[in-house]
Amino acid sequence: MTELRLEGLRLETFRNHRDVSIQPAGGLTVVVGPNAAGKTNLLEAIAVTASGDSFRPFSWPDLVLEGEASARVGLTGIRAGARFEASLEVGSTGAKTFSYNGTRRRPSEMAGKIPVVSFVPEDLSLSKGSSDVRRNALDALGRQLSSAYERIRKEYARIVRQRNTLLRTRADRNALDAWDARLAEVGAALEIQRARLLGRIAEEMVPAHERMGAREPLVVRLLPSWSEEQVSHEEVVALGRDGVRERLERRMAEVGEKERERGHSLAGPHRDDVVFVLEERQARTAASQGQHRTIALAWKAAEAAVVSQVTGVRPVLLLDDVMSELDRSRREALSSEMLGGAQAIVTTTNLDYFDEHTLSSAGVVQL
Amino acid sequence: MLYAPPIARLLEELERLPGVGPKSAQRIAYFILRSDEQVAGRLAEALLEVKRAIHFCPRCHDFAEAELCEVCADPERDVTIICVVEEPRDVVAIERTGEYRGLYHVLGGVISPVDGIGPEQLRVRELLDRIADGTVKEVVVATNTTVEGETTALYLARMLKPLGVRVTRIASGLPVGGDLEYADEVTLGRALEARREL
Numbered sequence: 343m344t345e346l347r348l349e350g351l352r353l354e355t356f357r358n359h360r361d362v363s364i365q366p367a368g369g370l371t372v373v374v375g376p377n378a379a380g381k382t383n384l385l386e387a388i389a390v391t392a393s394g395d396s397f398r399p400f401s402w403p404d405l406v407l408e409g410e411a412s413a414r415v416g417l418t419g420i421r422a423g424a425r426f427e428a429s430l431e432v433g434s435t436g437a438k439t440f441s442y443n444g445t446r447r448r449p450s451e452m453a454g455k456i457p458v459v460s461f462v463p464e465d466l467s468l469s470k471g472s473s474d475v476r477r478n479a480l481d482a483l484g485r486q487l488s489s490a491y492e493r494i495r496k497e498y499a500r501i502v503r504q505r506n507t508l509l510r511t512r513a514d515r516n517a518l519d520a521w522d523a524r525l526a527e528v529g530a531a532l533e534i535q536r537a538r539l540l541g542r543i544a545e546e547m548v549p550a551h552e553r554m555g556a557r558e559p560l561v562v563r564l565l566p567s568w569s570e571e572q573v574s575h576e577e578v579v580a581l582g583r584d585g586v587r588e589r590l591e592r593r594m595a596e597v598g599e600k601e602r603e604r605g606h607s608l609a610g611p612h613r614d615d616v617v618f619v620l621e622e623r624q625a626r627t628a629a630s631q632g633q634h635r636t637i638a639l640a641w642k643a644a645e646a647a648v649v650s651q652v653t654g655v656r657p658v659l660l661l662d663d664v665m666s667e668l669d670r671s672r673r674e675a676l677s678s679e680m681l682g683g684a685q686a687i688v689t690t691t692n693l694d695y696f697d698e699h700t701l702s703s704a705g706v707v708q709l
Numbered sequence: 710m711l712y713a714p715p716i717a718r719l720l721e722e723l724e725r726l727p728g729v730g731p732k733s734a735q736r737i738a739y740f741i742l743r744s745d746e747q748v749a750g751r752l753a754e755a756l757l758e759v760k761r762a763i764h765f766c767p768r769c770h771d772f773a774e775a776e777l778c779e780v781c782a783d784p785e786r787d788v789t790i791i792c793v794v795e796e797p798r799d800v801v802a803i804e805r806t807g808e809y810r811g812l813y814h815v816l817g818g819v820i821s822p823v824d825g826i827g828p829e830q831l832r833v834r835e836l837l838d839r840i841a842d843g844t845v846k847e848v849v850v851a852t853n854t855t856v857e858g859e860t861t862a863l864y865l866a867r868m869l870k871p872l873g874v875r876v877t878r879i880a881s882g883l884p885v886g887g888d889l890e891y892a893d894e895v896t897l898g899r900a901l902e903a904r905r906e907l
């Protein structure tokens with residue numbers, strides 16, 4: 343495993359921060375401060391610089407402190423025994439420049455260099471929220487791990503947008519056929535990518551869920567748009583691109599009339615769902631508040647494990663005020679599953695969420 | 710800042726040009742203002758000349774100076790194969806490789822519903838007409854590898870195949886999402902050689 347350690351972070355005119363520097367500890371760093379002090383912005387600066395993406399919806403110009411021409415984030419540290427320096431510069435127009443060790447990079451070229459896994463309160467609605475929460479969680483991970491995944495996802499989103507527009511106008515039948523074929527082809531590729539990724543997640547998530555003290559074993563399944571029944575990720579992968587494409591085509595034929603009525607595409611991976619099953623019941627409707635949180639925690643622990651396996655680098659964990667959302671036993675589960683040995687930057691409004699033993703070895707930053 | 714009316718008018722015209730924002734327009738306008746009159750005269754003359762002398766070739770819809778464009782007028786070109794491209798600049802890119810000896814057909818864009826562009830807005834009808842007399846045996850679709858370029862290729866294949874021509878696509882050795890215009894010549898030459906059946 344390649345060693346990765348962040349040693350310095352500097353934000354200049356980034357969101358609410360005019361100029362702030364911190365030196366994260368090798369293990370846990372707790373950033374404490376009142377609401378609106380900019381704790382989340384600090385984590386966001388790391389996430390955006392390292393991965394080109396944030397854990398919350400954002401637009402590039404928003405990252406620049408009001409009235410300033412540009413924002414800058416600098417990250418320094420050690421990677422595989424050598425010093426690295428990564429930076430992001432964003433102009434108030436949204437123009438952005440990433441660089442790594444002095445060389446300009448595209449965000450996609452940063453994939454795997456400084457992997458991060460973030461955990462924010464919204465992530466706790468993973469199993470309870472609507473299906474797009476789960477699709478987005480998979481896609482955000484896929485994007486960080488593979489530029490091919492991101493290329494397919496973007497291509498697919500564009501096809502759906504074009505096809506929806508066409509459905510709303512009086513479409514040339516032949517033109518619609520061409521978009522149908524493209525949706526089925528690229529959609530199948532995306533479904534296979536997602537099923538593979540979900541397979542890796544499930545492999546880590548199920549045992550993590552058990553270690554966290556859950557009594558009911560967790561089963562992770564998929565509900566593709568073309569199926570009435572849940573299927574396993576193995577089944578989807580086994581179908582292959584051609585198999586999934588055929589099923590998508592069949593489904594499109596079934597819903598064709600409804601699609602033209604409603605003016606949007608009803609078959610395809612943009613309608614797929616990930617299903618968490620506890621004791622043969624869907625967690626989404628049947629789980630308790632506590633069970634939902636354990637599922638979300640297990641997912642995050644799995645995410646960190648999968649990022650480690652795929653990139654060969656242990657990711658930096660960015661935890662935004664999640665301790666306050668968890669009860670004592672789940673805080674302990676989080677600590678033991680994720681924080682042990684990893685570099686983590688954790689924000690909180692209250693240091694009492696951490697026991698003295700944890701704090702004694704942690705770095706504490708007051709904002 | 711308020712400009713004298715003639716400068717404001719020039720800026721307004723310059724900003725209409727693709728890729729020219731207010732800042733570039735200002736730079737170009739200042740350059741012209743500082744240069745002697747001949748510079749402006751030559752530019753104005755070149756602009757008018759290109760509009761007077763160049764028109765669309767009635768066969769392939771590339772730019773042409775004579776009645777037909779140079780490719781269509783060349784008796785040495787292979788008239789049994791047509792390469793379909795989005796824009797005239799793509800013809801330039803492929804010609805530069807020196808690998809292709811057939812004819813061209815410039816669509817004038819790609820199918821993109823969000824931009825209001827369907828087959829009727831492109832020169833698809835004209836392409837089908839060119840196939841009708843049976844001379845053309847193969848159509849190579851060399852639209853860009855964007856989502857819209859790929860879909861347009863598929864659409865054309867579906868329209869052309871019933872007419873009994875072979876429809877091929879240049880191999881996607883090109884960077885995905887990339888424009889043909891920027892593809893380096895070696896890659897493009899190889900992509901043409903290794904075209905695949907659609």
Ligand SMILES: [Zn+2]
Binds near residue numbers: 768773782
């Ligand atoms: Zn011509």
